Amino acid sequence: MADEELTFDLREMQGKDIDAVMAIDRRAGLFPWSRSSFEQELSNPIAGYFIFTATNQNDQTAVPIGFAGQWYVAGEAQLMKIAIDPDFQGRHLGHLLLDAMIKQAQVHDCASMILEVRTDNEPALNLYRNFNFNTLDVREHYYPNGADAYIMELVFPKKIGDQN
């Protein structure tokens, strides 16, 4: 479907979204989480999880096409998951979703975002580099399959009027 026929929206994830989110998580192909992991995250007071939907202008049906979640810890957002359904990847929707997560982090008074990413995950690395994330560290054999991870950080630009 052409992008001009779709509108994209972000809303807080709810329990009823878990089936759709698990399907995207599996299709996106990285280490998928169990239902209980998502349930725990939705009741975690320091976590914010969001679902990204595409609405068809013709029939107004909203279809989940991505999701992301982060923790807000001591003024820092820790991005736990971000995924776009493979049918919708490569259309800068990951960019829109990450931008929305950064705005949410700022609403929660975070000054920076930190994440880990596989060193061979080119789409994700391109996404983060486009936002000027810096690589802080490399963790060897970080993932269960032995893959290495980069730890990346983005310090948010200070808003005009911020004293600190």
Ligand SMILES: CC(C)(COP(=O)(O)OP(=O)(O)OC[C@H]1O[C@@H](n2cnc3c(N)ncnc32)[C@H](O)[C@@H]1OP(=O)(O)O)[C@@H](O)C(=O)NCCC(=O)NCCS
């Ligand atoms: C990472 C992910 C969320 C990006 O979403 P997306 O909608 O495809 O991203 P965008 O379209 O905004 O593209 C991001 C950048 O990666 C590039 N890119 C997209 N697909 C790519 C590919 N297969 N190989 C290399 N670069 C790619 C895009 O060109 C873009 O860079 P550009 O703006 O300089 O052109 C998505 O690929 C995904 O869900 N992957 C599986 C889950 C995952 O890896 N999550 C991150 C875990 S840390």
